[in-house]
Amino acid sequence: MKDLQIARIxxxxxxxxxxxxxxLRAIVCQKEDTYPGIDKWFDKRVVGGLSAASRVAYVGYVDGVPAAAVIVKLGLDTKLCHINVxxxxxxxxxxxxLLSLxxxxxxxxxxxxxxTFPESLWSAKNGFFTSFGFSDVQRAKKQYRLFDEELSSRTSFSNIWTSVLKKIPKLAEKFSLAGASMSGGVLFSIRPExxxxxxxxxxxxxIRRRFSKAWKGQRAVFYAGEPTGALLxxxxxxGVHEGSPKNIxxxxxxxxxxxxDYYNDYVRGCESVFAIELNCVSPLMEPVYSSVLSRYxxxxxxxxxxxxxxxxxQGWSEAVSISAMLQCLHKRIRVFENAVHHSATKPKFPSTKIAAECAPTCWYSELDLFEQGGESWGSPHNTTK
Structure with missing residues (x-):
């Protein structure tokens, strides 16, 4: 896999x-042989739900070819309607x-x-579903497939969300926001201005009074203190340079x-200070407030x-990863097998990177949000209504 793009529908x-x-329709309708009339379901239920924002879907492209999809019907009892990789x-x-998003x-x-899923899928890949909390399986009331018994599983949202939180460290090692790693690095508290x-x-x-040259080559994440109180x-x-306040x-x-004057007040009493050089800035699309991250x-x-x-x-590593994922809910995503640095944008900041190459004909001003390099299982052809 050289180039994976994920588009939110x-x-x-x-x-x-x-x-x-x-x-998305083409991927779903691949299962027409085992789901007679699935095209009609898509045209009426899925398209209508997407238009009304009661359903959400993502499509994954590999080298420009549709290759993966997920559809959910939102609600108090959210339904995973379709996942197909x-x-x-x-x-x-x-x-x-896809399922985490x-x-x-x-x-x-x-x-x-x-x-709901076919018994054959559960037998072959139950590890994927149980890793998200779907462990209580029974025969479904409705049988969609012609030759494979339909099973169903339900889990509390707190259960599946706990499972997602446990997966975040592993996902963070594989995926990155706009080319900057979702894992590792250092979090700075900084004045909002x-x-x-x-x-x-x-x-x-x-400028910092204390720091380490060992952080050179790492990422720096910035948290704006009060009254903002948000990741930026x-x-x-x-580069990390140590020297006298005068020389710095x-x-x-x-x-x-x-x-x-401000500088002198800050470094007063220091024999040496650290100058931390920054590059490849990746602003979040919107600041993510600590109160929101605490809820997640x-x-x-x-x-x-x-x-x-x-x-x-202290929870900040997890919080920073979630802030990256939150940027994806209304944006396109580009995923690469090897991490390469790009930049994202935030509406009030100057645009620094817009994805343009390798895009389908209806790719609307997407931003590079995720990059990937690593392995873990992706759910095979599974369709539920």
Whole structure:
């Protein structure tokens, strides 16, 4: 797999009959032999649900060819209606990221989630479904397939969400937001005005009284303190320089983003300080507030005084990964087998990267959101109504 793109199918796609919608239909209708009339179900139920925003779908493309899809019907008891990943994509993590994304979509409304699947699929790949909490399986009331008994499973949403949270560290090692890793690195607390300057690119050097040159080559994630209280985005640490306050100011004053008086107040009493050079800034589409992240992680998130490694046990590593996933709910996603650095945008910041190449004909100004390199099983052809 060289190039995987995942597109969220929106109401606009359904109402405009976009290429993405037609590609979703083609994937679903591959199961016509075992689901007679599935085309009619798609045209009436799925398209109508997408138009009304009561259903959500994603389509995955490999080298421009539709190869994976997932559809859910949102509600108090959300239904996983369809998940279909081409057999040669098993072991790429496609199934896990698709199901994690739709689970994230359902979190605000669902108290449970259910799915139906053929007995043959359960026998072959029950490990995938049980890893998401679908372990209680029984014969489905409705039998859709001609030659394979339909089974059903339901789990509480808290159960499936706990499963997703457990998967996040593994997914974070394989996927990245706009080319910047979702795992590892360092989280900085920063004044909101300085954070915005970094996201805009007008501040490219951050000063700290204490730091380590070992962080060179790692990512830096920025949390704006009060009154903002939100994650803003991330950047690459391309250099860490230690020197006297006087020499650091002489060398980097034009890139620090503050006046000499403010700088002197900050470094007063220090024999040496650290200048942290930043590059490849990736602002989040919108700031993700700590109150929101606390609800998703079920943790009270306390920002660090200065910085903290994102391998900590305080919940920030998990929170940063979730903030990356939250950007995907209304955006297109590009996924690559090997991580390459790009930049994302946030509406109030200057655009730095728009995905244009290798795109279907109806690809609307998508942003590069996820990159991938790694392996884990993706669910095979599974269709439920």
């Amino acid at each position: 929106s109401a606009r796609d359904a109402k405009g009959v976009s290429d993405h919608l037609m590609n 081409r057999p040669d994509l098993r072991g790429t993590g496609v199934g896990e990221i 739709v689970t994230l979509e359902a979190k605000s409304t669902a108290s449970s989630m259910h799915v 300085f954070g915005e300057m970094i996201m805009r690119g007008s501040k490219t050097v951050e 985005g991330q950047a690459d640490i391309v 100011w002489k060398r980097f004053s034009g890139r620090i983003g503050c006046g000499l 992680t079920s943790r009270a998130l306390s920002p660090p005084q200065s910085y903290v490694a994102l391998t900590d046990q």
